[in-house]
Amino acid sequence: MNFAPRQQRHRYGRFRPKSGAGRKPIRIALAGNPNSGKTSLFNAITGQHQHIGNYPGVTVEKKYGRLQFKNELLEIIDLPGTYSLTAYSLEEIVARDFVIKEKPDVIVDVLDATNLERHLYLLLQFQELGVPLVGALNMSDECAEKGICIDQEQLSAILGIPLVKTVGTRGAGLSRLLDTAIQVAKRELVPDQRHLNYGVDVENAHNQIIDWLKTDAAFIRKYPVHWLAIKLLENDHDAIHKIKSEHTEAEKVLSASDHIRRRLEDHFHDDSVAIIAQQRYAYSNGAIRETIRIDRSRPALDWTERIDRIVLNRFLGIPVFLLVMFLIYQATFGLGNPFAGIISHWFTHLAQIVKDYMPAGQFRDLITDGLIAGVGGVLVFLPLVVLLMLGLSLLEDTGYMSRAAFVMDKFFHLFGLHGRSFIPFMLATGCAVPGIMAARSLVNRRDRIITVLVTPFMMCGAKTPVIAMLSAAFFSRRAGLIFWGIWFFSWILALMMSLLFRKTFFKGDQSPLVMELPPYRWPSLRSVMIHMWQRSLAYLRKAGTIILAAAVIIWIALNYPKASSNVAILTPPPAENELILSVSDSTLHYSFAGQVGRFLEPVLKLAGFDWKLGVSLFAGVAAKEIIISTMGILYGIAEEPAVSLNQSHTTSVGYQIRNDPSYSPLVAISLMLFVMIYTPCLATLVIIKKELGHFKWALFQAAYTLGLAYLLAVIIYQAGTFFQHILL
Amino acid sequence: MPTDSTTTTVQSLAEIPAGRHFRIQRVRGHGEIRQRLIDLGFIKNEGGAVVREALLKDPIEIVIKSTHISLRRSEARLIDVEVTD
Numbered sequence: 109m110n111f112a113p114r115q116q117r118h119r120y121g122r123f124r125p126k127s128g129a130g131r132k133p134i135r136i137a138l139a140g141n142p143n144s145g146k147t148s149l150f151n152a153i154t155g156q157h158q159h160i161g162n163y164p165g166v167t168v169e170k171k172y173g174r175l176q177f178k179n180e181l182l183e184i185i186d187l188p189g190t191y192s193l194t195a196y197s198l199e200e201i202v203a204r205d206f207v208i209k210e211k212p213d214v215i216v217d218v219l220d221a222t223n224l225e226r227h228l229y230l231l232l233q234f235q236e237l238g239v240p241l242v243g244a245l246n247m248s249d250e251c252a253e254k255g256i257c258i259d260q261e262q263l264s265a266i267l268g269i270p271l272v273k274t275v276g277t278r279g280a281g282l283s284r285l286l287d288t289a290i291q292v293a294k295r296e297l298v299p300d301q302r303h304l305n306y307g308v309d310v311e312n313a314h315n316q317i318i319d320w321l322k323t324d325a326a327f328i329r330k331y332p333v334h335w336l337a338i339k340l341l342e343n344d345h346d347a348i349h350k351i352k353s354e355h356t357e358a359e360k361v362l363s364a365s366d367h368i369r370r371r372l373e374d375h376f377h378d379d380s381v382a383i384i385a386q387q388r389y390a391y392s393n394g395a396i397r398e399t400i401r402i403d404r405s406r407p408a409l410d411w412t413e414r415i416d417r418i419v420l421n422r423f424l425g426i427p428v429f430l431l432v433m434f435l436i437y438q439a440t441f442g443l444g445n446p447f448a449g450i451i452s453h454w455f456t457h458l459a460q461i462v463k464d465y466m467p468a469g470q471f472r473d474l475i476t477d478g479l480i481a482g483v484g485g486v487l488v489f490l491p492l493v494v495l496l497m498l499g500l501s502l503l504e505d506t507g508y509m510s511r512a513a514f515v516m517d518k519f520f521h522l523f524g525l526h527g528r529s530f531i532p533f534m535l536a537t538g539c540a541v542p543g544i545m546a547a548r549s550l551v552n553r554r555d556r557i558i559t560v561l562v563t564p565f566m567m568c569g570a571k572t573p574v575i576a577m578l579s580a581a582f583f584s585r586r587a588g589l590i591f592w593g594i595w596f597f598s599w600i601l602a603l604m605m606s607l608l609f610r611k612t613f614f615k616g617d618q619s620p621l622v623m624e625l626p627p628y629r630w631p632s633l634r635s636v637m638i639h640m641w642q643r644s645l646a647y648l649r650k651a652g653t654i655i656l657a658a659a660v661i662i663w664i665a666l667n668y669p670k671a672s673s674n675v676a677i678l679t680p681p682p683a684e685n686e687l688i689l690s691v692s693d694s695t696l697h698y699s700f701a702g703q704v705g706r707f708l709e710p711v712l713k714l715a716g717f718d719w720k721l722g723v724s725l726f727a728g729v730a731a732k733e734i735i736i737s738t739m740g741i742l743y744g745i746a747e748e749p750a751v752s753l754n755q756s757h758t759t760s761v762g763y764q765i766r767n768d769p770s771y772s773p774l775v776a777i778s779l780m781l782f783v784m785i786y787t788p789c790l791a792t793l794v795i796i797k798k799e800l801g802h803f804k805w806a807l808f809q810a811a812y813t814l815g816l817a818y819l820l821a822v823i824i825y826q827a828g829t830f831f832q833h834i835l836l
Numbered sequence: 837m838p839t840d841s842t843t844t845t846v847q848s849l850a851e852i853p854a855g856r857h858f859r860i861q862r863v864r865g866h867g868e869i870r871q872r873l874i875d876l877g878f879i880k881n882e883g884g885a886v887v888r889e890a891l892l893k894d895p896i897e898i899v900i901k902s903t904h905i906s907l908r909r910s911e912a913r914l915i916d917v918e919v920t921d
Contacts (some may be wrong), residue, residue, distance in 0.1 A: 192875035196868040226877060226901050378880070382863065385874045389882075412904075422891050514906045518892045521908070620911050621895050622872045625904040 133174060133183040134293045135210075136286075139203060139234060140218030141227050142189035143507075143626040145246045149218055149276035150186045151635045153286070160642055162801070168202045177286050185212060193233045195339075195346035198553065207237050208331060213293035214240045216285065221245040221273070222254055224263075224400065228392040231267070236303050238332040240292045241269045244285055248273040255403030263399040268300025277632040303334065304391040309375055310383065313341060313368045320364045324356045340365040341372070341380050412627040416511070420625075425515040432508065433534050436499040440492055441538045441569070447491035455484030470670075478663035483656060489541050489791060490644065496535060496542035497643040498636065500549070503531075505631030509549055510623055517621055523603040524610025526550055526619060529559040533602065536566035540792040544799055545643070552619035558609045560796055561809060564788035565602040567595050570732035574783050577736060581762030582776040590777075598784050605816075646798075658790045662730045665700040666723070666738075696738075701726050715782065715821035716775040716829075725782070731789050739765065774828040778821040786817035847919065849886075849898070850912040857885045858917035865914040877901040878915055 140146040151158075154173030163170045171186040187206060188199035195201055207215065217234055219227040224245075234241055243264075245251075251258065264271045270288050274281035291297040305311060317337040322328055331350065339347035340362075352358050369380050376383050419428050459476040466472045503509045509528070517527030528550050536543030543563045550556040567575065579590040696702045705712075705722035712722045720739070728735035765771050787810045788796075797806040846861050860882045863873050877900045884900035894909045 192871070194871050194875070196871055223902055226903055229875070229877075378862070381871060382874055382879065386879045389877065389879055416888075416897075416904075420888060420890075420897065422889065426891060510906070514890060514895055514897065517906075517908070518890060518894050620869045620872060621906055621908045622869070622876060622911055623906055624876070625897060625906055 131181050133181040134214070134290060135183045135185065135212040136289050136293070137185045137187050137206065137212040137215045138218060139187045139215050139230070140189055140244075140246075141191055141220065141230055143624060144189065144218045144220045144227060145276040146186070146189055146218040148632045148635045149244065149246060149274060149282075150184065151632070151638050152276055152279040153282055154184055155634075156638070158638065158642070160646065163202045163206070168198050177283075177290075180290055182286065182290075190230065192230060193237075194342075195344050197551075199551075201346060204237065207234070207239055212239070214242060214289045216242045216244055216289055218244045218246050218274075218276070221248045221251045221258060222256060224258070225389070225392050225396045228267075228395065229388055231269075232304050232388050232392065235267075235269070236332075236335045236338055238301060238334060240295075241299055242285070242289050242292055243267065243269055243271040244281075245271055245273045246276050248281070249275045249278070257401040257403060259399040259401075263395060266395045266398065268302050270297060270299065277630075277635075304388065306384065306387045309372060310341070310387065313372045314338060316368050317341065317361075317365045320357070320361045321351075321355070323361070327355045330354070337365075338384065341369055342384055343369065343380060412507075415628055416625070419508075419511055420514060425511075429512050429515045432503075432512070433531070436496075436503070437534065437538060439499055440495045440535070440542065444491040444495045445569075448488045451490070452484060452488050455480055455487070458484075470667075473667070474660070474663070477667075478660045479656070481663075487648075489539065490648065492539055492542055493545070493647045494640060494644045496546070497640045500531075500546055501636045501639040502631055504549065505629070505635060507626045507628045510625050513621070513623065514625065521621075523607045524614075525559060525603075525606050526552070526555045527621065529555065529606075532559050532563045533566055536563045536568060539568050539570070540564045540566065540788055541647075541795050544792065544795045545647075547799065554614045555619050557800060557805070558606050558614055560800060560805070561609060561812075562602040562606045564792055564809070564813065565598045565605070565785060567598055567784065568732070570789065571783060573733060574728075574735050575780050577762045578776050578780050578783075581766045582771075582773045590780075594780050594784055597781070601785065647795075658730070662701075662727065666702075666727055667695060667699055669698060669700070670695065696720075696723055699723075714826065715818060716772075716778050716825040717782075717821075718770055721779065725786065728783070729787055729790060731791070732783070735783065774825060774832070777828070778825040781824060782817045782821040784817075785813055785820060787811075787814045845918065846916050848913045849907075849915040849917050850896075850909045852886050852917065852919060854886050854888050854896070856919055857883065857921040859883050859920050861916040861918060863915050869911060870914065873911070873915065876905055877903070883920065 138146055138150050150171065150173075154175060157175050158171055158173040161170045161172075162168065168188055172183060174181065174183050176182075185206070187203045190197070190200045190203055193200050193204045206212070215234055217227075217231045219231065231241070231243060245258065245260065248258075260271055260273065270292065272281055272285040272288050274285055288297065292299060306314065314334075314337050317340050318333055321333050321336060336347055336350070340351070348362060351361055355361055372383065373379050418424055421428075459480045462472065462476050462480065466475070503512070509531075512531065513527030515527070516530045520527055520529050529547075531549065532543040532547040534543075535546050540563055543566065544560050547556050547559045547563065550559055575591060575594055576587075579587040579594070583590045697706075701723050702719070705719035705726065708722055709719045712719065717725075724735045724738040727738040787793075793806045793810055796809050797803050800806075849858065849860075852858055860878055860880060862880055863870055863878050865873075882900060884898055887897040887899055887904065889896045895906050896909065896912060898905050898907055898912075
């Protein structure tokens, strides 16, 4: 009865629909635990020939690569790293569904040879899926160092699958691994299809369920029946769902399997999940004991434990973490900002060249102020993204990221967040774009969404000059205090909102912190570089197109339709400032944005804003620093290119509005809070869409922050006005 | 820090101080968290040790099946153990 999976595999293996023209590649899926070195093995095999996509319908990343190896065309698919194949995480469901539905020709399970007992646990589950398997004994170099001797032949005989020693970081053993995988895929080498014996009682129960499943012949051709029976014993909700929706005798099968499972549990006085896991581990442990010898005469220096004595020390842990974060922050923004400045300078320069060589006109303005400024606005972030990705992959690949989560978890857990949420927050104080990208390290989707939704509240590099300008203009001597207060408020708000999200939309169990603290390892340079390169490209592709389009739209909204006096706008700026300001002012006045601003003035007034502020805030959605330059236009200061803000310019805007009678310190406070909270910039919105996989999240982000900002600004302004009346 | 004599009474893992060894009796709870713990090797009769605790005594670091694993105390509470040293 255990041969059912094999028959079924044959049937499907031969009649797989042809995909397009050309030779069909041999499809090799790489599977393995997190920290098995699977990614570096994948990188070593595929090198630059990798593609990143998503598994259909989910945000789990799918990496694959094609290459020519000897005479074969190979397609390597990197399955998500998992400890098990349950239905509790997207990664696990994706991995097992891929095996069932896509039927790769062979699966290479990457095993950490220094910790085989744990890694065989997953291998046994792949074996249950009835797929052709090859095991890669990875990190075999570390085995030698640690005095671990593996009797490879014996282990291979016990498991019934071929094993190959590899060192992923150095690329050793790869061609033997691929040779073996190809042989298995071509059935020149047939792995034993046995599965582990769960003992008489479980096996009996299991066989009874198989008999029930066989009542639908079409169904068992589609799914590995042996595996499904085990999953039914484990009460796996995805397996139950598959039966419910596709098996003709669903009800009978499920009530029978329920009954069989209960009887088994009564017999063992334990539940089926524990019984089955114990059997798997017992088998794995038995296999290890027969085949592994540890040379005790060479006790390995445990570097990981030595480092952790400092890094995870109760009192040193947080200072060490803050130091590491400070270094990453400095590396990202300290090294990145000069480059960003250079890029921004190039674009200003480019715009100037276009201005010099093209005839003046609206088309030229579109190119310089719309296109060039838009592309520039995206490219400016590139150095930050590249450096940040370098830093993050170093943290992740060395194994420090889990330690950071360990150290910070308690505090963030209080607010419904995870220990790893700190890193996005921290980075967002430089720029929200890399901050949101960093939220990838949160494995649980709910944690990731909450973190992403509150990350833009942080005071980023673009909001800083706006807040600094306003606090300096209105609170000259207490400016520092006010600035600090706004910054502090943004943190409180971020934590409070995440708590609120956790208690409302994302109710339910918080994701556990049950996580491995892997041994420290040197990251492989290749993996780090590939990672950095791919992320940067992805950023450019996605952000470049959408931000560009949006920047042009905002530019049009600010400039069209032109006032009747538009001839004056196109004349070169005269020496006298007076003239430009009135002209630009009138352009904005009659533009779409200006019209909407004036239309909305009654609403804005509740928060103390006039239509000019409304227009500036609207323009600020393109990039927050534009708020100052737009206010500059509206209040009559010669315009500088949006990206290059100099100090004197900033202060002159501040001076101008402070002298405007319609502004008061109260309006300034309300405005500062609004700027801190409201709709994040376009680049951020685009990244949110990309990272969370759906437009609705970007829209929700834009809307809820706008609503929240408006609400708080109105409360502050109205309460302030009320108390002023009482006091005066 | 409580260092009372070694007893064979069943305690929750959350009560075991750093540096002590334990043997697992059973894992309580249900659903995802329980499955995770079991998959990571928290199974009956498995031995392990509490390595250290974070600043506010939470989370804690455990060694089990020669792997270091971090747990919140709330998660450790699901694991019944007996102290073995």
